Amino acid sequence: MFRREMKVNFKSFLIWTAILVGLFLVVFLVYPSIINSANIQMMDEMMQMFPEEMLKAFNMDISSIDSAFGWLKTEGFVFVLLITGIYSGLLGSNILLKEENDKTIEYLNSVPVTRKSIVLNKIICGILYIVFMVAILSIFNFIGLTLSGNFDKKMYILLSITPIFSSLVIFAICLFLSTFTHKTKKTLGISLGIVFASYFLKIISEMGESTEFLKYISIFTLADIRNVIINVAINPLMVILSIGISIIFMLGTLFRYEKKELV
Numbered sequence: 001m002f003r004r005e006m007k008v009n010f011k012s013f014l015i016w017t018a019i020l021v022g023l024f025l026v027v028f029l030v031y032p033s034i035i036n037s038a039n040i041q042m043m044d045e046m047m048q049m050f051p052e053e054m055l056k057a058f059n060m061d062i063s064s065i066d067s068a069f070g071w072l073k074t075e076g077f078v079f080v081l082l083i084t085g086i087y088s089g090l091l092g093s094n095i096l097l098k099e100e101n102d103k104t105i106e107y108l109n110s111v112p113v114t115r116k117s118i119v120l121n122k123i124i125c126g127i128l129y130i131v132f133m134v135a136i137l138s139i140f141n142f143i144g145l146t147l148s149g150n151f152d153k154k155m156y157i158l159l160s161i162t163p164i165f166s167s168l169v170i171f172a173i174c175l176f177l178s179t180f181t182h183k184t185k186k187t188l189g190i191s192l193g194i195v196f197a198s199y200f201l202k203i204i205s206e207m208g209e210s211t212e213f214l215k216y217i218s219i220f221t222l223a224d225i226r227n228v229i230i231n232v233a234i235n236p237l238m239v240i241l242s243i244g245i246s247i248i249f250m251l252g253t254l255f256r257y258e259k260k261e262l263v
Contacts, residue, residue, distance in 0.1 A: 089191035092174030
């Protein structure tokens with residue numbers, strides 16, 4: 001059962017990982033050629049024209065984009081969070097429902113395997129693919145940064161871990177929501193909505209004190225990139241919250257799927 005799940009979901013994992021790796025490959029190939037003393041000065045002057053709130057939203061108030069690592073700390077990891085979040089949401093909304101869409105649930109019901117076993121195997125598969133994606137991208141970027149020049153290795157390693165926190169929660173929430181329907185079309189839109197809504201809430205929450213409260217309802221707050229850049233440390237509370245929220249929704253999925261009427 002587990003091998004089957006890994007095989008079935010391998011193609012989509014490969015495509016999304018290739019998209020991320022391709023994006024950062026372009027950065028490492030192009031960035032050195034466009035960064036020189038004149039361009040750095042020009043970009044710094046241009047950054048001064050933007051409102052402080054906007055710079056803060058992309059961490060540009062605490063990090064310069066004068067290097068590939070600087071870009072990673074600002075816009076780069078924002079893209080990582082968004083793309084890994086989208087992948088996790090789609091994976092969570094589809095990994096259970098595709099059995100009903102493809103009518104393979106009839107086959108699973110005919111073999112000696114419980115619904116609990118089906119859900120647990122799919123959860124493990126989803127977690128592994130999310131971790132594998134983040135790990136592959138982290139290794140690729142580490143090699144790219146090493147070839148590009150000096151960078152804070154400890155900060156980079158901690159930053160590389162943060163996407164796992166938000167991605168696992170998104171996966172767990174979308175997995176739980178998928179137990180309320182029989183069609184992937186319904187959950188795909190909801191999953192994307194959750195990801196983009198959380199993304200925009202996180203960005204808006206950084207734009208002023210009046211909107212700061214929005215970060216408490218954004219899943220991407222769990223990634224806590226800004227704290228890692230400033231303190232070079234991961235907030236243990238975010239780790240606990242990520243694990244706790246994920247477990248709650250995964251247990252909810254187990255309970256709901258046991259009682260769901262399959263078609």
